[in-house]
Amino acid sequence: MRRALLLLALVLAAAPARAQVDFSGEWAPLYHEDGPERGPGPELGDYTEIPINDAARMRADSWDADRISVVTEYQCRPHGADYALRGLGNQRIWREIDTETQRLIAFHMHWLAWDSERTIWMDGRPHPPEGAPHAWQGFSTGLWEGNTLTVTTTHLKANYLRRNGLPRSEQAILTEHWTRHRDYLTIVTVIEDPVFLTESFVRSDNWFLDPGQRLAIFGCEYAAEVPKPEGTVPHHLPGTNPNLREFSEWYGFPFEATRGGAETLYPEYRSKLGGYKPPAQCERYCNCSGLLTCNLK
Amino acid sequence: MRTRGIVAALLAAPIAVAALAARGESLAAFGAPDAAAALGTPFDGRCIPAGCVASPSNTPGILGRRALPAGRLARLGATPDFHHELLAGAQQNRLAQVGADAGVGVRLVQGKVYVLTGPGDNDGNVTVQVGTDGVLLVDTQTAELAPRIFAAIRTLSLEPIRWIVNTSARLDHVGGNDALARLGTTPASIGRPRIVAHENVGRRLVGVPSVSRDAWPNDDFFTPDKDFFFNGEAVVVSHMPAAATDGDSIVFFRRSDVISAGDLFTPGRYPAIDLAAGGGVQGAIDALNTILHLTVPAKYQEGGTYVVPGHGRLCDEADVVEYREMVTVVRDRVQDLIRKGSTLEQVKAARPTRDYDAEYAKPGSPLPDTFVEAVFRSLKK
Numbered sequence: 057m058r059r060a061l062l063l064l065a066l067v068l069a070a071a072p073a074r075a076q077v078d079f080s081g082e083w084a085p086l087y088h089e090d091g092p093e094r095g096p097g098p099e100l101g102d103y104t105e106i107p108i109n110d111a112a113r114m115r116a117d118s119w120d121a122d123r124i125s126v127v128t129e130y131q132c133r134p135h136g137a138d139y140a141l142r143g144l145g146n147q148r149i150w151r152e153i154d155t156e157t158q159r160l161i162a163f164h165m166h167w168l169a170w171d172s173e174r175t176i177w178m179d180g181r182p183h184p185p186e187g188a189p190h191a192w193q194g195f196s197t198g199l200w201e202g203n204t205l206t207v208t209t210t211h212l213k214a215n216y217l218r219r220n221g222l223p224r225s226e227q228a229i230l231t232e233h234w235t236r237h238r239d240y241l242t243i244v245t246v247i248e249d250p251v252f253l254t255e256s257f258v259r260s261d262n263w264f265l266d267p268g269q270r271l272a273i274f275g276c277e278y279a280a281e282v283p284k285p286e287g288t289v290p291h292h293l294p295g296t297n298p299n300l301r302e303f304s305e306w307y308g309f310p311f312e313a314t315r316g317g318a319e320t321l322y323p324e325y326r327s328k329l330g331g332y333k334p335p336a337q338c339e340r341y342c343n344c345s346g347l348l349t350c351n352l353k
Numbered sequence: 354m355r356t357r358g359i360v361a362a363l364l365a366a367p368i369a370v371a372a373l374a375a376r377g378e379s380l381a382a383f384g385a386p387d388a389a390a391a392l393g394t395p396f397d398g399r400c401i402p403a404g405c406v407a408s409p410s411n412t413p414g415i416l417g418r419r420a421l422p423a424g425r426l427a428r429l430g431a432t433p434d435f436h437h438e439l440l441a442g443a444q445q446n447r448l449a450q451v452g453a454d455a456g457v458g459v460r461l462v463q464g465k466v467y468v469l470t471g472p473g474d475n476d477g478n479v480t481v482q483v484g485t486d487g488v489l490l491v492d493t494q495t496a497e498l499a500p501r502i503f504a505a506i507r508t509l510s511l512e513p514i515r516w517i518v519n520t521s522a523r524l525d526h527v528g529g530n531d532a533l534a535r536l537g538t539t540p541a542s543i544g545r546p547r548i549v550a551h552e553n554v555g556r557r558l559v560g561v562p563s564v565s566r567d568a569w570p571n572d573d574f575f576t577p578d579k580d581f582f583f584n585g586e587a588v589v590v591s592h593m594p595a596a597a598t599d600g601d602s603i604v605f606f607r608r609s610d611v612i613s614a615g616d617l618f619t620p621g622r623y624p625a626i627d628l629a630a631g632g633g634v635q636g637a638i639d640a641l642n643t644i645l646h647l648t649v650p651a652k653y654q655e656g657g658t659y660v661v662p663g664h665g666r667l668c669d670e671a672d673v674v675e676y677r678e679m680v681t682v683v684r685d686r687v688q689d690l691i692r693k694g695s696t697l698e699q700v701k702a703a704r705p706t707r708d709y710d711a712e713y714a715k716p717g718s719p720l721p722d723t724f725v726e727a728v729f730r731s732l733k734k
């Protein structure tokens with residue numbers, strides 16, 4: 057009788073006190089959203105649909121891709137927590153459980169890109185104080201909102217919104233909403249950046265469960281590739297970047313529309329632009345869903 | 354001997370500090386009346402766990418059209434241990450708030466090096482190295498703050514202050530020299546600490562009414578470097594010529610792997626380049642490049658060598674890279690405007706820092722125009 061009661065108690069204790077979903081597993085990314093940007097990479101000067109301010113625009117106009125080669129410190133710099141969800145997004149998620157209490161302490165994530173690892177603390181610990189170091193993955197804590205996990209990340213290092221030089225500052229706060237529908241995982245991200253954004257920047261990414269996925273080692277060693285004068289930082293002086301109009305010319309967009317800003321996010325902006333005249337023939341990114349399927353010239 | 358033993362225990366486990374006070378072994382017995390109360394505040398336990406754009410190149414020697422993330426992506430066996438070490442190190446990174454009175458933050462950087470921050474947002478950082486040989490300070494803030502700084506030091510070590518290194522002659526870096534030297538060497542028979550700085554620091558302090566003769570460096574150097582061995586590690590003080598001033602130094606703790614950079618590196622603030630005191634933008638950039646020579650990041654290009662800035666949060670190499678980029682880009686923009694014949698007023702009107710102002714124009718630090726003017730005048734020299 058006593059044993060039966062004990063069993064009953066155990067069964068009851070196993071029932072979740074509140075909704076919790078297990079995100080553990082091997083997840084393969086779906087590139088059906090923003091394929092060209094996430095696969096081969098964004099076009100230079102493509103700032104469309106990002107609520108950037110003038111400072112971000114100027115920083116991106118000044119950016120020169122040579123920097124990631126000439127400045128050795130950039131070569132092995134990983135994606136930040138916000139961008140890691142987008143590029144080479146194969147990931148493994150696993151839970152850390154307190155063996156004494158069976159409570160969830162954290163979700164851990166491992167990414168193919170740069171072998172990055174990230175922890176989302178679920179044990180209620182506070183975020184570090186202001187003077188603490190920042191990290192590429194920042195410091196993340198999670199809270200349940202029904203079956204959705206809402207993650208807040210602070211203490212990010214300065215990084216990029218897009219790999220064409222659009223910056224994201226270290227003051228940014230990243231909020232994520234994780235939802236699992238059977239074998240699909242959707243993460244909606246909201247970036248608030250008082251330095252470079254005029255309103256919240258929202259993106260979403262999707263994965264499917266792929267238990268057979270085996271993540272390779274990415275590995276990265278930085279090395280000087282060309283002799284260069286001490287402290288060279290490649291950049292374009294204001295008004296001298298020759299590549300900024302390529303994007304609008306290739307796709308037939310008005311140049312102003314490629315310059316980004318909150319206004320360009322909303323459908324009403326179309327009426328401002330007049331009629332869109334696409335090029336006679338699609339020659340670029342016509343059918344692009346991964347690294348190798350884009351029709352690049 | 355007994356003092357040494359307790360200090361060794363403190364060093365081995367900073368978190369044991371609270372336990373020590375709880376057992377009643379008040380540090381007041383060792384000459385720090387405020388310290389015992391300060392020690393009652395436990396550490397809060399907070400911690401941090403831790404492309405492919407195709408473009409024609411405009412840098413000579415670079416191949417045009419890069420298709421994938423540049424760099425030699427060697428297929429190295431990345432060891433998980435490396436990452437776990439990084440996490441373990443970061444987990445010790447606890448902040449002790451030294452009592453409500455003091456308001457000075459105490460943070461372990463790594464190894465034997467700590468940083469004291471505050472109490473004000475713009476106050477300078479004091480780097481503290483502790484061990485059985487005694488206490489070493491890099492910069493001393495102001496005389497008024499000295500008792501609070503000292504209370505914070507006494508939560509880390511009960512040993513005398515043996516060395517003070519000044520990274521510049523600025524009053525918020527040398528102001529506490531004399532007061533901390535007195536507080537940190539009781540009884541007086543212990544003797545005054547050596548105060549190390551480049552000889553130009555002493556020259557700048559002569560005739561400054563608020564700085565007494567006792568606060569002047571008593572162990573200055575005129576060579577590029579001065580080094581000594583203290584608390585089990587090499588300490589290298591390197592002069593950075595004509596940078597923020599003509600007397601700037603950085604301090605490298607070789608075993609702890611920490612650099613104290615003084616006002617040559619102030620994240621979130623434009624550099625205070627003082628031409629009247631012998632500073633210049635090229636020297637400021639050279640100093641940042643020297644720091645980047647010394648720093649080696651751990652896995653993921655973060656951690657590894659830590660850099661304590663003159664003001665602002667604890668940083669590593671990647672943060673210095675961002676800062677070096679800002680100063681270099683602004684230097685190049687101003688140089689270009691000068692080449693085109695612009696006057697100072699025209700350069701200011703062109704606002705060559707406008708994409709950096711939201712990040713670096715912090716109240717209480719140099720304004721964009723002040724920084725631009727310093728760059729302009731440096732380049733015109």
Ligand SMILES: [Zn+2]
Binds near residue numbers: 616664
């Ligand atoms: Zn200062």
